Amino acid sequence: MKNNFLPFVKKESLHILRDKRTMLIVMLIPVILMVMFGFAISTEVNNINIAVVAPERTGAVKDVVGRIAHNDYFTFYGYIDQDQIDKKLRSGKVSVVAVFASNFDRRMEQISAGLPSKPVIQFIVDASNVNTASASIAYLQSILPGTASQQAMFETRMLFNPQMKSAYNFVPGIMGLIFILVCAIMTSVSIVREKEVGTMEVLLVSPVRPVKIVFAKMIPYFVISCVILVMILLLAHYLLDVPMSGGIWGIFSLSLLYIVLSLSLGLLISTVTKTQVAALLISAMVMLVPVLLLSGIIFPIENFPKFFELLSNIIPARWYIAAIRKMMIQGAALAAVWKEGTVLLGMTAVFIGVSLKKFNDKLE
């Protein structure tokens, strides 16, 4: 009875290969997500309309305005009067107004000479969209260090991702999401399908060990996941210019661990559900939503209330994404993410242990 493992792997592969539509979706989703997040959806803010109020249009003022106007992020709306500020902002014609102080030249000289001075430029920002508002301020501050005023006060350097590209942020997130999607959902649905159709019953009456049935199911999905992993890494590197500076093997081995974890999660779900619909629902509600919301893909974990911050610790994707981010963007080596790696390894062991126990319990 020892040779009956390979026929099972073959059988599972046939199931997957003959279901061309699902296969296509599974392979296309990562590509679509990567392209979507990489290009179309970005947290960068472009074409911010800016107006300027300047009582005196001296050389120094024009110099600063020129700097802003030539920046790609901003579109220069024009000079406006003091009493137009409110109207322009309300109508949405502009989202930022830069108000230059009178005696701008003289105050700048004072600052350059190291003398105390009142602020020289006031930015009035439409903060009805918080993201746009804070991005505008960040851009303005990075444009203006050229003026002596800012330079004298502070200096900022963006490490690892100097252009603040949002693709850098999303690629690890997509990876965290896609493997849960492919491995956990597809394995659980495929196991539950056999229960629903009735073939599982026949397999259980046969001399095959149930564990074998389950592992045979995991193998083709593992292979598919590896193909997807290579695809994502290639897209990320050549299309989105994500640096991968931490070494490709570290990223690879951690991802393999995460794939195994997702597979065991799928196995766990399949042991507690009886129908494909239930398996799908549990996957979506218990995994997809928390992964999206709590893993730091969209919202930074640091901003969570204490309760949710603690809760995020049990989301495997959170650890994986954090580690991948470190390795891809910061250039950390595999050894530097030992903590995340250990947590993932521990979670995998627990998932496999619990599901195998549950699976065997089912028999009697």
Add this chain to the structure above:
Amino acid sequence: MSETVISVRNLTKRFGNFTAVNNISFDVYRGEIFGFLGANGAGKTTAMRMLCGLSYPTSGSGTVAGFDITREGEMIKRHIGYMSQRFSLYNDLTVGENIKLFAAIYGLSKQDTGKRTDELLDRLNFSSERHTLVGSLPLGWKQKLAFAIATVHRPEVVFLDEPTSGVDPITRRQFWEMIYEAAEGGTTIFVTTHYMDEAEYCSRVSIMVDGEVRALDTPARLQQQFAAESMNEVFRTLARDAERGE
């Protein structure tokens, strides 16, 4: 009498306070077609699961194909075939692939697998359908194929759990011919069914009511005993006293 293949003594299964199978005892002999009848909820499926090594009895003992049902479940699984009421082959595999898979499950060698496949397809007149996806076959054909596959490893006993439910009368007839053929070849058939006309095809019939075996004999003698004209009447006489609802 001939050799005993299934022997059950005082078999009981309780789930909490509920006694699904209550102290049943019977023997099944080699080559027999043993009809295992009972209304829904009478305990048929539970009893059958214990015989197949899927579930442990609470008390009592039994052997199937010479193996103990409490201790040697794994050995039993190798020597029995099983076909459930739900169609249980893989629709997205071809006829040939299904046969091959189950042959591998039961540890047939490559050579044997090839030979058995030809043999089974030949017997079913299915040779032209070897590469057809099972999903595209009509239900009756599927059921016949499922039975053939349940006997691919030449098991000593085949358990059939309502194998003909939902099949048209002509295919049912053909299906029973296959069962007879297998029984003549020395395979013991243990079959549950809803159709009382099918009960009359069996060598012997047991009728379960409320977890107990209330009657066990050849169809002819049961009809005599209950002064009934058909198995249907016998069954209704017994089932009338059932306390458990459907």
